[in-house]
Amino acid sequence: MGHLSGEYLYEIFARQKREDRLEHIGTISAPNAALARAYAWQTYDEQKWFEMVVAPREAFEAVNRDEEPFTLSPAEAR
Amino acid sequence: MSAAEAAGCRTADDVPEDLRDDLASLLLSLADNKRLLGMRYAEWLLGAPTLEAGIACSAMAQDEWGHSRILYAMLKDFGKDPGQLEHEREAGQYLSIELLDEPPAEWSGLVALNFLLDTALSVQIESLKESRFEPLHYKVRKVLEEERFHFEHGRGWLARLAQTPAGLRSLDGALTPAWRSCLQWFGAPDGGLIARLSEEGISDAGPDELRARWLTRVGPIVMEAGLGLAESEDGGAWRSSADFDWSKWDSARRRSGDGALNSETLAAVRGDKNRAMLMD
Numbered sequence: 001m002g003h004l005s006g007e008y009l010y011e012i013f014a015r016q017k018r019e020d021r022l023e024h025i026g027t028i029s030a031p032n033a034a035l036a037r038a039y040a041w042q043t044y045d046e047q048k049w050f051e052m053v054v055a056p057r058e059a060f061e062a063v064n065r066d067e068e069p070f071t072l073s074p075a076e077a078r
Numbered sequence: 079m080s081a082a083e084a085a086g087c088r089t090a091d092d093v094p095e096d097l098r099d100d101l102a103s104l105l106l107s108l109a110d111n112k113r114l115l116g117m118r119y120a121e122w123l124l125g126a127p128t129l130e131a132g133i134a135c136s137a138m139a140q141d142e143w144g145h146s147r148i149l150y151a152m153l154k155d156f157g158k159d160p161g162q163l164e165h166e167r168e169a170g171q172y173l174s175i176e177l178l179d180e181p182p183a184e185w186s187g188l189v190a191l192n193f194l195l196d197t198a199l200s201v202q203i204e205s206l207k208e209s210r211f212e213p214l215h216y217k218v219r220k221v222l223e224e225e226r227f228h229f230e231h232g233r234g235w236l237a238r239l240a241q242t243p244a245g246l247r248s249l250d251g252a253l254t255p256a257w258r259s260c261l262q263w264f265g266a267p268d269g270g271l272i273a274r275l276s277e278e279g280i281s282d283a284g285p286d287e288l289r290a291r292w293l294t295r296v297g298p299i300v301m302e303a304g305l306g307l308a309e310s311e312d313g314g315a316w317r318s319s320a321d322f323d324w325s326k327w328d329s330a331r332r333r334s335g336d337g338a339l340n341s342e343t344l345a346a347v348r349g350d351k352n353r354a355m356l357m358d
Contacts, residue, residue: 006238007128029130035234037227038228039130041227043130045137
């Protein structure tokens with residue numbers, strides 16, 4: 001997924017009930033954490049979430065693969 | 079008198095008669111400002127700098143319209159006709175801040191409305207969370223939950239624009255007048271409508287306390303962005319050097335002088351083009 005300069009990718013995780021596990025629900029591009037929080041909440045608004053969190057993609061460490069985390073297909077690799 | 083000491087009011091009829099008009103006026107002012115602010119957000123739906131910002135504007139517009147709907151509907155209990163309030167008033171009858179009279183020319187102008195004005199409205203609404211007028215309690219909570227993300231959006235864009243010299247100049251031009259208007263909007267320190275409602279336990283803060291709460295929220299963020307609008311005394315209370323002439327202050331409209339919405343804004347906010355479709 002391409003993004004503007006000065007923008008970063010943030011991964012969004014959420015759960016609908018306290019007893020649920022957090023699930024990865026999507027990715028958003030934003031220039032900072034405040035906007036990532038606003039965009040995530042306002043974009044993924046079809047459900048009533050008990051909890052939503054965001055983290056910069058850069059924070060994720062690949063464990064078993066050499067390619068970058070969250071890569072879906074070769075075409076998406078940066 | 080504190081909110082706890084005063085008798086609770088379940089309906090407008092329970093509110094002492096001398097306070098009823100003041101409370102109705104405060105609710106109408108919040109409704110009008112939110113209706114117009116929602117319109118300003120909606121105007122940027124297609125022109126925002128990024129797709130995400132456009133989506134956020136759409137979400138914030140829907141939130142503001144929802145809040146204004148709730149507030150107009152509450153006025154029914156005060157003997158007002160929400161339909162008349164929403165569709166049949168003249169420009170001078172809107173109790174809205176001068177910042178909403180015309181659309182902002184630039185994105186930084188919308189950011190000023192988002193960060194400074196939307197926060198000012200939230201500070202005023204938060205002061206009603208334990209109001210003697212009980213129908214407000216649940217509604218205030220719901221509004222503030224949604225407003226949390228408007229604040230994040232405003233502060234995020236402030237930080238983003240402040241990263242470049244041109245962005246910072248544009249912000250400075252937009253925030254400086256909005257800053258003054260928002261501080262003044264909380265009203266004259268003594269004797270006005272906001273002071274009375276606080277003394278009678280309808281809200282929990284008078285004008286100066288509301289200004290202080292607003293400054294505490296927006297002050298650190300505008301300072302971090304590099305704008306010299308507020309300062310803090312050794313990391314303590316935030317203050318602003320602005321002082322105001324209250325001689326022409328209209329305590330109900332919460333503005334000075336006789337300016338009003340421009341004609342395009344009035345036609346849009348009343349829904350003049352849809353008049354034929356109004357059912358009742």
